[in-house]
Amino acid sequence: MQKQRVVVVAPGRGCYNKEELGYLTRYHSDKRDFISEIDDYRAEHKQQPISKLDAENKYSFKLHTPGENASALIYACAAGDFMDIDLDKYDIVAVTGNSMGWYIALALAGALDPDAAIDVINTMGSMMAGGLIGGQLLYPEIDDNWQIDYQKIALIDGVIEQVNQHNGCELYTSINLGGYRVLAGNEAGLKQAEALLPQHDNRYPMRLYNHGAFHTPLMKEISEKGLSALDEDLFQRPDVPLIDGQGNIWSPYYCDLNELRDYTLSHQVTETYDFSKAIEVAVKEFAPDKIIVLGPGNTLAGPIAQELIKHNWFNWSSKQDFVDAQSSEPILIAMGLEEQRKLA
Structure with a gap:
């Protein structure tokens, strides 16, 4: 059977909510080594383990939404979903993400190895632990x-x-x-x-x-802290094409690592993140058969569908076109939805 071409989209902040509590346990209990590595890293930084956060009896805004906890938790859920994609069925032709999802996309595409990924994601996610800016x-x-x-x-x-x-x-x-x-x-x-x-x-x-x-000049100090805290050698050439928040493609065949680091820790921290452009480039340049949105949650399916409707992609010109198409054979697969997860 010929593989289907897919673009994979990583979520940003705000996707691990009350309904997602226990996501790691439900879907990724087989990935203990991966989760333990994240927990060990966080223990060194005197932070709660994500396994404990995910196993709480009750969802708490105060506990689960701050960046220092949400970032690592969402990364683990999304990366676990990525590991579960059936590669006998799908050929992953590009990876992108929204906002914090850019850091996750870097990890999924191989531009950050697992140690570097949790270092970047946890560091940037914890920058405002002392108080939010704006x-x-x-x-x-x-x-x-x-x-x-x-x-x-x-x-x-x-x-x-x-x-x-x-x-x-x-x-x-x-x-x-x-x-x-x-x-x-x-x-x-x-x-x-x-x-x-x-x-x-x-x-x-x-x-x-x-x-x-996020993604405004008010984050200039955060950018400077990130550039100071994260070493230049953390980044490497991706294994899969990456699409950033300007719609630029970072190729496995050529990738200036200094520019990639500068974009990641400088430009996209302080300038507008154009997720709409990233999706436009993803479909026009890579012509995927389907798009897979990683969990937790399903906050990005609507915005992605809306962007596809704007370009009449998959012959969708309205919300009803999207709803009708998804009811028969979903083209936009959200792994955070139980009924669509099995399709990935």
Whole structure:
């Protein structure tokens, strides 16, 4: 049987929630050595083991959402899912990720070995353990059919411009996330944005709990700390093509490791992460038969589908096209969903 070509997408922060508690135990109890290596690393840094975090009786925002815990936990879940992909059935032609998922993608593609991966992910995830810098909020750019609403785009752009005219207020585009925009800024800027953006579906603008002002100039100090803390020799050429948050492809055949490190610890920390562009490049350059989204959770399937609809990929032009296609033979496989997991 001919293998199907797949692009694999790694998740970012905010995907390990109440429903995902116990994910490691449910799906990856056979990977004790891998999990133990992460726990040993965290023990050296006086941090709770991820195995214990995952085994808690009750999900806790205070315990499970801070970056110093969430990052390593999500990495372990996603990497475990990646290990479970059936390579007799699928040919992984490229790897990408959203936000923190870029660090995970580096590990999955082989640009970071397992020791380097937990070092980078845990270090960057723990940078704001002493206190968050700024925050993030989410707002849609699409209509009910998951088609681009250009008036909403103009509205968001106008709010950013208006907020930044106020003394002491900072607001930026943090992530282009399919049919959503993630905005980030300082508290004054976020409050202004919340006042200016019209309420939508009784959900938006939505503050993202325990999220800092990622991918904005407010993270300059975090970038500098990362560059100082993480050695240059941690990075190596990937085994699989990597697509970053600008839509650039890092190839196994040629990869400037200094540039890769600089992008990872500098540019993508302080500049907008264009996940939408990463997905566009993934499908247009690698023409996958399917896309596999790693768990935990399933927060990225909607944004990916919305980006594919924008480009009429797989002949999807609306939300209903996506729903109909997924009900028969899913092209977008979310490993965080029990019913789709077996397909991967």
